[in-house]
Amino acid sequence: METSCVAGISDKGLMRRLYPVPFRLLEDKQQFSKWQWIDVRTRKATQDHRVESYRLYVDTLACGEKLETKQNWAFRQHWIEQIPSFNSFDTIERARIDDGLSLALLRPKKVLKLKIVQAKSLEWTPEEKEKLMREQMQGDLFSQEDAERDIATLKKLPFDFYYHYLCETADGEKEYQHKIVDWEAGALYWNCFYKHGPNWEVPFRAKMEVDLPSKDLMFLMGNQHRFQHQWLIISLIYPPKPQPQEVTQFSLF
Numbered sequence: 001m002e003t004s005c006v007a008g009i010s011d012k013g014l015m016r017r018l019y020p021v022p023f024r025l026l027e028d029k030q031q032f033s034k035w036q037w038i039d040v041r042t043r044k045a046t047q048d049h050r051v052e053s054y055r056l057y058v059d060t061l062a063c064g065e066k067l068e069t070k071q072n073w074a075f076r077q078h079w080i081e082q083i084p085s086f087n088s089f090d091t092i093e094r095a096r097i098d099d100g101l102s103l104a105l106l107r108p109k110k111v112l113k114l115k116i117v118q119a120k121s122l123e124w125t126p127e128e129k130e131k132l133m134r135e136q137m138q139g140d141l142f143s144q145e146d147a148e149r150d151i152a153t154l155k156k157l158p159f160d161f162y163y164h165y166l167c168e169t170a171d172g173e174k175e176y177q178h179k180i181v182d183w184e185a186g187a188l189y190w191n192c193f194y195k196h197g198p199n200w201e202v203p204f205r206a207k208m209e210v211d212l213p214s215k216d217l218m219f220l221m222g223n224q225h226r227f228q229h230q231w232l233i234i235s236l237i238y239p240p241k242p243q244p245q246e247v248t249q250f251s252l253f
Helices: 070-080 089-100 125-138 144-153 183-199 201-214
Strands: 003-009 015-022 034-040 043-046 053-056 061-064 103-106 110-118 159-168 170-179 218-223 231-237
Touching: 003 043, 015 103, 053 103, 053 183, 070 089, 089 103, 089 170, 089 218, 089 231, 183 201
Parallel strands: 015 053, 170 231
Antiparallel strands: 003 015, 034 061, 043 053, 103 218, 110 159, 159 170, 218 231
8 A cells, every 4th residue: 555545533533544654654553443542743735625624643643542343443533423324325425515525424224235346457657656656755755766776666457346225215225335445455366366266256255245235334435525416435434234132021020
């Protein structure tokens, strides 16, 4: 992973989009993982006007506590409940139009299928290389020589992945499709490919279409800076399904 955009939540329960996070340049003690608190100084992004977007000062970054999955995700559930949560994508889009929302948690009613589409190009296009160069060099974190070398070794996913899913709306059930850009989905593809070769799709679909939807699957949605009406599934959150409350019956006699 190179220079990345990271979404998270503050200790005040506010969503934050942090950029740039130059993972290659982080010291070992600064290498943080998903579900880990970090302490870092930030300022509001000036070139990205989305309300949640901030730039960070990398030299101030320090890793903190990791939120474990113990007690049925109790440590994580508390913070999941702080994120703006919606049951329909239409309400997310309305909140974007009305309030400028650009990060939100979507709780789909049902995942219908996973669509796998071969990427238009197996190599980086000139436009993609230019964009990657801009992102790598933004903030003077990389020299042009460093950026060119990193892009040359950065593997492009040969497939795009989309979830088709249902949401409950005022007019009944409605189907949506959104692209999955969660880095974990990309890592899952490479793991399946290296272990199973041309048969990678079987275990990949088993995880994405069966295992994850069997949990309390949620989508962390984020929109794009230039085209803010276009949304992506930037992270998959999959706690276990809530356990049914035990009902104690009392005899009337």
